[in-house]
Amino acid sequence: MANTSHPAVDRVVEALELQGLSPEIVWFDDAVTTARLAADALGVEVGQIANSLVFALDGEPILVLTSGAHRVDTGWLGAQLGGVLGRASKDAVKEATGQVIGGVAPVGHPGPLRTLVDVDLDRYDQIWAAAGHAKTVFPTTFAELVRITGGTPHAVVPPSEAGAETPE
Template sequence: MTTPSHPAVDRVAETLAGHGLSPEIVWFDDAVTTAPLAAAALGVEVGQIANSLVFTLDGAPILVLTSGAHRVDTEWLGTQLGGVIGRASKEAVKEATGQVIGGVAPVGHPAPVRTLVDVDLAGYDDVWAAAGHAKTVFPTTFDELVRITGGTPHAVVPAAGANA
């Protein structure tokens, strides 16, 4: 049986290799476009899924790699970053990453995208990220995500009990 191939997944694998990594890219029979679907398919906690979400910060794309256990608090995060975070259109996501919503990987983009890496992901030994297609994921770690993306570790929701 041949391994499936897709240009976006190939770019992700090439980028990972450029960082000295060669994780197995897992292909599923069906799309795993949500953290709960990916976690169930892998048999891991939903918090171990690193969702790659593209937003805009004052109009510029920003990639937020967030734990699948929660939703990004865009109003709070925008305040933390000194701007306004909005939802990126599917066209803006494709332009910024070269990938489509549901399969956006943390790497393999046509140009660097400012990236925040959810500090909650540091609580897991292994995390899983999309590999450029809705049917693909790869294993990594919080530290590797920060390194390979050039990302900034940052909370994406207020701490429990904290005032927004």
């Protein structure tokens, strides 16, 4: 595995350190831009990967940290949140997070970002999140992810689909 540095990763490390954490950033030789690629590279279940996805809720950016085991049901979740939820453009993602799609971390953003944390991630003792670059991840826990993001635990798929793995 490669060992290098990147400004977005440095911002993530700084944000984690401000939360009292000493993160172990894992650098891969190649980009791991999907939950399956990250899980395979780490030797863990795909559900242990916390995908950081930026959506637009009635035009406002919202970060959804979802288990890699399923896809966010935007129609269902939007209705739960009382609005219309859709994918944010790559430019909106970069503006909201300071990071690019494929490496968006749960922290290290230029400003506060409303965050939901998929309750399905609570099934795992350890989960992995991107660290600001497509070649990086760091280990965490559900409780720690909620704490460091100030996020709200929330289902992101209907209860009948929770815990069910979706093929990529």
